[in-house]
């Protein structure tokens with residue numbers, strides 16, 4: 001679990017602001033769910049033999065003896081919240097959420113035990129048009145963040161019936177090649193054989209290449225859905241790669257699944273992943289409701305924005321107010337208040353704690369501020385303030401306090 005330090009916050013704000021701008025533009029509304037749910041919710045939805053449920057959840061008993069879990073992901077929570085609050089009753093919903101998720105994974109770059117996800121979920125819409133909308137939404141976000149080289153991988157898992165037919169053939173094939181399976185795959189063979197196709201073990205790749213492909217077992221409806229989605233993406237100019245081995249780590253997906261992947265983050269290259277989960281609402285006690293969603297790993301997005309060097313929002317202040325002497329300390333606090341009222345959005349750091357002029361100027365410089373305002377005995381006597389530009393060569397100037405705000409506005413606008 002990691003701290004987000006003050007120098008990193010501006011970049012977080014920037015990315016979160018871009019996310020908000022995009023989901024807003026598509027008419028999605030925010031939902032905020034609790035961070036703790038009954039353990040059963042995740043076991044039933046994500047699937048008992050998935051990595052998350054089998055070995056990654058933070059599960060504990062509360063004082064009543066109920067088994068609770070820190071949420072490892074948001075989709076199950078969102079569905080639970082929607083059912084509980086009647087949000088899916090005869091209506092569609094377009095929702096988004098953002099917040100920390102918890103998984104007890106082996107920590108490494110891009111993989112944390114508390115990490116932030118922003119997720120988007122759409123309910124009550126069965127067609128491929130909403131699938132395309134979600135993908136176009138993410139593409140717009142990459143563009144807004146100035147990201148390059150994030151590639152879309154697309155697959156369909158078909159209907160549960162098609163999956164079952166494929167599973168039978170797959171298990172037969174894998175059993176025939178049993179001696180080539182590693183330990184983890186042997187475990188998966190019984191309960192979740194599709195996930196073996198997702199194995200990164202180089203020794204197994206050739207055997208996996210030859211396995212029966214789900215795409216060959218697709219039902220007509222899933223095939224048509226997938227083809228229409230592709231034509232919608234083609235029309236929108238969004239390129240993609242069909243990856244028949246993309247199966248996703250959670251059990252509840254069917255039909256469309258997708259991931260946005262970058263090569264710039266090493267092994268943890270998936271920044272966004274999602275898919276259709278038409279059966280989940282009903283499984284959790286709601287009416288049958290088609291659903292699709294995705295989640296983005298915010299730390300990975302942040303790392304990517306940093307790696308590609310696009311944006312560097314800085315921490316610190318715009319203006320540093322230097323206050324020399326006791327009288328200046330008194331008057332300075334009031335002057336600072338007036339300036340904050342007159343200059344909305346401007347960050348004014350007022351010096352506290354006294355000290356020499358030289359010392360205060362050092363702090364002004366370190367704060368990153370573009371302007372230092374100096375208030376000392378002379379300035380007070382003449383109702384003025386000395387304005388010094390810290391980032392460029394320019395003579396300092398004495399400005400009357402009555403026109404100070406207007407003068408500063410002009411200086412700050414000049415870039």
Ligand code: ATP
Pocket residue numbers: 073103105110111112113114115116117248249268270271272273274295296297298299300
């Ligand atoms: P992975 O294959 O990387 O383990 P996953 O399939 O477990 O990913 P999802 O549950 O689909 O991931 O989560 C969606 C996104 O959340 C991922 O694509 C990734 O960007 C991010 N994410 C998942 N787990 C972590 C983690 N432990 N630390 C940071 N980000 C994560």
Ligand code: MG
Pocket residue numbers: 051249
């Ligand atoms: Mg994982």
